[in-house]
Amino acid sequence: MSFDNKSHWEGIYAIKKPAEVSWYQTDPAISLELIASTGVGYADKIIDVGGGASVLADKLLNQGFQNLAVLDISAKALDYAKERLGSRATAVKWMVADVTEFKSSEKYNLWHDRAVFHFLTDKSDRKKYIQNMDKALNPSGHVIIATFSINGPLKCSGLDVERYSPEKMKVELGRTFEFIKSVDEGHMTPAGKEQKFTYFYFRKIG
Ligand SMILES: C[S@@+](CC[C@H](N)C(=O)[O-])C[C@H]1O[C@@H](n2cnc3c(N)ncnc32)[C@H](O)[C@@H]1O
Numbered sequence: 008m009s010f011d012n013k014s015h016w017e018g019i020y021a022i023k024k025p026a027e028v029s030w031y032q033t034d035p036a037i038s039l040e041l042i043a044s045t046g047v048g049y050a051d052k053i054i055d056v057g058g059g060a061s062v063l064a065d066k067l068l069n070q071g072f073q074n075l076a077v078l079d080i081s082a083k084a085l086d087y088a089k090e091r092l093g094s095r096a097t098a099v100k101w102m103v104a105d106v107t108e109f110k111s112s113e114k115y116n117l118w119h120d121r122a123v124f125h126f127l128t129d130k131s132d133r134k135k136y137i138q139n140m141d142k143a144l145n146p147s148g149h150v151i152i153a154t155f156s157i158n159g160p161l162k163c164s165g166l167d168v169e170r171y172s173p174e175k176m177k178v179e180l181g182r183t184f185e186f187i188k189s190v191d192e193g194h195m196t197p198a199g200k201e202q203k204f205t206y207f208y209f210r211k212i213g
Pocket of ligand 1: 012016030031032056057058059060061062078079080081084104105106107120121122123126163
């Protein structure tokens, strides 16, 4: 039987609480710093792709951002985030979808992805992701993608990942996106292991 990505992720969130997964963060500090550095306004549209149960949406709501969307392949992951936010969850647009199949009905000013793109080990899936991202972004839209670093782990959640350096990510995103900067992070997992991440900030050209 072929691999079912949705079942895989629903299965993970069925057995693990948000604070038990290796990618858990109490403070998505680098994401918040990079988002602030883009200069996006509180009314601008921001999408967190593969946001899962991350607290990024909570933190952005706290800061005053009003047009947030979170997309994830796992409904269970989004349920965790919605439960945590309580009545504030209605201020966020929640979408259960596979990012490689995502045809956005809206245009966003900022696309954020921490630890989703690196699961796309097939070139055709990466191509679909980048096309969908391009179509979902306004001209000059901001892109923040965090992956395992080029010397980071080979697997996450039992799945193979593709690791990136700035040079490799530039080739991947192609000429439609201008590289602005990258930031390295040593992420400490709840089990106390360090994982090397790199955050890439690009801007859509035109
Ligand atoms: C490693 S977790 C990162 C979660 C979150 N971004 C964070 O930093 O806490 C990867 C997330 O991507 C979701 N995911 C995996 N493949 C996906 C896909 N093809 N489309 C949308 N979401 C996906 C998973 O359900 C999971 O919530």
